[in-house]
Amino acid sequence: MSKQTVMIIGLGLIGSSLAVCIKKEHPEVFIYGWDKSSETNQTAIENKVIDQYPKNFDKAAQSSDVIVLAVPVNTARSYLKKLATLSLNKETLITDTSSTKQEIVRIAHYYDLNFIGGHPMAGSHKSGILACDENLFENAYYIFTPTKTEEQNQIEYLKKLFVGTRAKYVLLNPKEHDEITGILSHLPHIIVSGLVNLADNFNQKHPRAEQLAAGGFRDITRIASSNPQMWTDILLSNRHILMHMLTQWQKKMSQLSFWLKNENTEQIYHFFEKAKDSRDQLPAGKKGTIPAFYDLFVDVPDRPGSIAEITSLLASVAISLTNIKILETREEIIGVLQLTFKSEKDLIAAKEHIESKTDYHCRLQ
Ligand SMILES: NC(=O)C1=CN([C@@H]2O[C@H](COP(=O)(O)OP(=O)(O)OC[C@H]3O[C@@H](n4cnc5c(N)ncnc54)[C@H](O)[C@@H]3O)[C@@H](O)[C@H]2O)C=CC1
Numbered sequence: 548m549s550k551q552t553v554m555i556i557g558l559g560l561i562g563s564s565l566a567v568c569i570k571k572e573h574p575e576v577f578i579y580g581w582d583k584s585s586e587t588n589q590t591a592i593e594n595k596v597i598d599q600y601p602k603n604f605d606k607a608a609q610s611s612d613v614i615v616l617a618v619p620v621n622t623a624r625s626y627l628k629k630l631a632t633l634s635l636n637k638e639t640l641i642t643d644t645s646s647t648k649q650e651i652v653r654i655a656h657y658y659d660l661n662f663i664g665g666h667p668m669a670g671s672h673k674s675g676i677l678a679c680d681e682n683l684f685e686n687a688y689y690i691f692t693p694t695k696t697e698e699q700n701q702i703e704y705l706k707k708l709f710v711g712t713r714a715k716y717v718l719l720n721p722k723e724h725d726e727i728t729g730i731l732s733h734l735p736h737i738i739v740s741g742l743v744n745l746a747d748n749f750n751q752k753h754p755r756a757e758q759l760a761a762g763g764f765r766d767i768t769r770i771a772s773s774n775p776q777m778w779t780d781i782l783l784s785n786r787h788i789l790m791h792m793l794t795q796w797q798k799k800m801s802q803l804s805f806w807l808k809n810e811n812t813e814q815i816y817h818f819f820e821k822a823k824d825s826r827d828q829l830p831a832g833k834k835g836t837i838p839a840f841y842d843l844f845v846d847v848p849d850r851p852g853s854i855a856e857i858t859s860l861l862a863s864v865a866i867s868l869t870n871i872k873i874l875e876t877r878e879e880i881i882g883v884l885q886l887t888f889k890s891e892k893d894l895i896a897a898k899e900h901i902e903s904k905t906d907y908h909c910r911l912q
């Protein structure tokens with residue numbers, strides 16, 4: 548990557564971790580950092596997380612090739628508005644790390660900014676620059692939310708810039724992103740925080756409860772220790788989807804209450820059995836709140852027999868596929884096959900085998 552300038556706004560957990568990931572793979576990239584906390588800016592300089600805290604925000608933004616907004620989502624909205632008033636270079640690419648995507652993408656379009664929505668699906672209940680971790684994003688999903696096909700080049704550029712995250716890139720449209728993160732991340736956060744508040748009222752009456760909560764309760768409620776400002780912004784930004792999900796959740800809980808009242812053993816058993824079956828099938832040991840999938844993309848000539856050739860190659864070494872999809876054809880010469888496997892081990896073995904037996908190009912994303 549040639550000498551580029553990146554400006555990171557917000558040097559907390561995500562902004563500082565991204566900065567060190569960029570530096571690790573691209574030491575030639577110059578990084579401006581900007582945080583509202585002067586203590587954070589100083590820590591960032593002292594620890595070489597960034598190269599410079601600029602004296603003048605506008606000038607730094609105008610001389611940057613990439614601007615990353617790593618602040619709470621409502622603050623990211625304000626920065627988009629501010630950036631729209633500056634005469635930024637047309638090429639300057641803006642991206643963000645916010646946990647919601649529909650609203651921010653809409654605002655960026657409104658201001659006609661060169662913007663790609665981003666969301667690294669990894670993090671922690673910790674916040675601030677002292678939680679900076681160069682391995683934070685490793686093996687996690689990093690979601691981009693393009694809305695136009697022309698944005699492909701910008702996404703490829705960001706993938707290269709962020710290669711040091713060792714994250715796995717996924718593309719989703721903003722609405723789908725907010726629905727998925729709503730059910731897998733935002734609703735759980737509301738439920739867990741509500742539970743902790745409920746238990747707190749209870750603890751006032753039963754002082755021993757707090758002491759006993761140190762076990763399982765502590766583990767399942769870890770995320771309630773997250774930054775309240777960040778979560779207030781997330782909930783308000785995804786409010787329409789979350790209001791709908793909360794109604795569904797309330798219905799589920801009313802139903803459970805009804806079964807308890809009627810001592811309906813069968814329904815209560817079924818409730819837990821269904822949850823167990825579903826939980827047991829979740830892929831294990833992956834970071835992030837999006838289910839893991841193991842996809843291999845193979846460029847194959849667009850001619851009869853090429854799909855069969857791949858499937859028989861895999862069958863010959865007993866690697867089974869869970870899904871196969873033809874994604875596109877380019878100029879009717881090359882087709883892209885998306886092969887999905889049930890484990891990372893199968894994915895890697897399949898890639899090696901196809902590459903050793905054919906001259907087809909294989910990619911992991
Ligand atoms: N914490 C997590 O696990 C994850 C967070 N995100 C998203 O990334 C963004 C950043 O989150 P974190 O780094 O965790 O938060 P954080 O609280 O660790 O850091 C936010 C930083 O932004 C700074 N800041 C706040 N207002 C500012 C302003 N007006 N100007 C300049 N700096 C300002 C704060 O001083 C702080 O250093 C949020 O939008 C969050 O939703 C995304 C993935 C994971």
Ligand SMILES: O=C(O)C(=O)Cc1ccc(O)cc1
Nearest residue numbers: 646667668669670671672770
């Ligand atoms: O701490 C955890 O387990 C998290 O899930 C952190 C997290 C918080 C917000 C996001 O948008 C993504 C990840």
